Amino acid sequence: MTDIDPQKGPSAAPSNAAREAAAAFIQSAEQNPAAQSAEEAYGTVGEAQAQNVKHGHGLAIVIGLLICALVCAGVAAFLFTNGTFSHRVSTEEGDAQRVPLSDARVLAAFDEVTMDPPDISKYAYVPQDALIGPKFNDIVVNEPVNLGASSNQVVQCTATATATFKNKGIEITVPVTLPFDYSVEGETWVPGDLTQGEPTATPLASANASDILADLDDHLMAHDATYGEAIAEATIVKTTSELTIDGGPITVSLSKTIEEKKEDGTTVNELRTCDVVLAVAWSPEAGWVVSVADAGEIDYQRDEIPDAAAAEAQARAQAAVEASANDPIKLGTVKYGDTVTLGDKKASSAPAIGTIQKVEKAANLAKGNKYSNKNATDNADGNVQLVLKLRQPVELKLNGTDFRLTTLAVAVSGLDDNGKSLIGRQIKYISGPMEESFGTSWCPFGIKTLEIGLN
Numbered sequence: 001m002t003d004i005d006p007q008k009g010p011s012a013a014p015s016n017a018a019r020e021a022a023a024a025f026i027q028s029a030e031q032n033p034a035a036q037s038a039e040e041a042y043g044t045v046g047e048a049q050a051q052n053v054k055h056g057h058g059l060a061i062v063i064g065l066l067i068c069a070l071v072c073a074g075v076a077a078f079l080f081t082n083g084t085f086s087h088r089v090s091t092e093e094g095d096a097q098r099v100p101l102s103d104a105r106v107l108a109a110f111d112e113v114t115m116d117p118p119d120i121s122k123y124a125y126v127p128q129d130a131l132i133g134p135k136f137n138d139i140v141v142n143e144p145v146n147l148g149a150s151s152n153q154v155v156q157c158t159a160t161a162t163a164t165f166k167n168k169g170i171e172i173t174v175p176v177t178l179p180f181d182y183s184v185e186g187e188t189w190v191p192g193d194l195t196q197g198e199p200t201a202t203p204l205a206s207a208n209a210s211d212i213l214a215d216l217d218d219h220l221m222a223h224d225a226t227y228g229e230a231i232a233e234a235t236i237v238k239t240t241s242e243l244t245i246d247g248g249p250i251t252v253s254l255s256k257t258i259e260e261k262k263e264d265g266t267t268v269n270e271l272r273t274c275d276v277v278l279a280v281a282w283s284p285e286a287g288w289v290v291s292v293a294d295a296g297e298i299d300y301q302r303d304e305i306p307d308a309a310a311a312e313a314q315a316r317a318q319a320a321v322e323a324s325a326n327d328p329i330k331l332g333t334v335k336y337g338d339t340v341t342l343g344d345k346k347a348s349s350a351p352a353i354g355t356i357q358k359v360e361k362a363a364n365l366a367k368g369n370k371y372s373n374k375n376a377t378d379n380a381d382g383n384v385q386l387v388l389k390l391r392q393p394v395e396l397k398l399n400g401t402d403f404r405l406t407t408l409a410v411a412v413s414g415l416d417d418n419g420k421s422l423i424g425r426q427i428k429y430i431s432g433p434m435e436e437s438f439g440t441s442w443c444p445f446g447i448k449t450l451e452i453g454l455n
Helices: 014-031 038-048 050-081 103-112 209-213 216-223 225-230 308-325 362-369 416-422
Strands: 002-004 088-090 095-097 132-141 145-147 154-166 170-183 188-191 200-203 235-241 248-261 267-283 287-295 299-305 329-334 339-342 354-358 386-398 401-411 426-435 446-448 451-454
Touching: 103 132, 103 154, 103 170, 103 188, 209 216, 209 235, 209 248, 216 225, 216 267, 216 287, 329 339, 354 426, 362 401, 386 426
Parallel strands: 329 386, 401 446
Antiparallel strands: 002 132, 088 095, 132 154, 145 154, 154 170, 170 188, 170 200, 235 248, 248 267, 267 287, 267 299, 339 426, 354 386, 386 401, 426 446, 426 451
């Protein structure tokens, strides 16, 4: 397996150096006097020292054989580096020499490869500018392998690399493999189809907070549909972003006003405010992923604005009621025993004539009626249980005396619980005889209740 640096290109082939070394070795061996025959180098010595001829001749043979061995080794190295003994691959029954897959051939093949860029649209909140690439790095050439049966054998070699694409916001790397098949006819390596692995993306810049906040409603709905609907389409009052290339939080303050018209013309303005914290994190498969880290409680404030025309009409009606309240109910001349009816018992929506109260503070009751009778008790010796506080005063003439009464004594002894359940209730009408015996210290008579209508 060989690593290739595409920046430096293929390194100088080691076979060239081997060839040069072997050739130099052979040339030096031919020029070396030691390589001459033993007879030329040692012939005279053999004649001078006859007793050592046998020994000297053996030594010469050993030296000669050693020199021959060295020469043969150099020649073999020379022949090997020149391809005479290079690796052969069997493609059929016979042997065919294979040209080595050079670094230059691999780099040229990658330069010619056509590779489509990854789909950048699946990465959220990154710039969608066109990707630049591919740029192939980390190229590795693996060892050749023999594939198939010996009768139909294919020699294949693969090269792996990393393809890099990028723009200003993202870098995407894709592992790739490029196969090569050896062509015996062309004595060359032919590249096949490029195969790609799964891409991995890394950010080159932080996410854009404005792009994320443009989808704020979607993020809130995904977090909590009820919450998201309540604050949907709110105005962003304030934004605090702490985004970096590692992600981070975005804090937003939201405000939303809802206007509603009621049947009476009143306009109801409801102000809703809250603070939301978004968390932004990087995913190598999906880009920037946004989640709601904290959804603050929504604060509701209501303001009711009456319709101008309706408010004016209501004011007029109220003024009319107040004016009519000062208009007295005139009974004319009456005598004890006469039955009187206060209020309209036939009208379904008539205003109340007054309110039932307990008998207390008789001095104040007498002051309101401008009547005082020290000979009578506050409750007519127990016969009067209630007070009718009139909305309008009653004017009448009794036994030649004119009275203007704002409170009347009411006797309800015939009712269950003596009328306690009536206390605090508004009275639509009341009817009964005017009894002198039911007169109190604060009212000249008491009405013996025969009929009473509640509002």
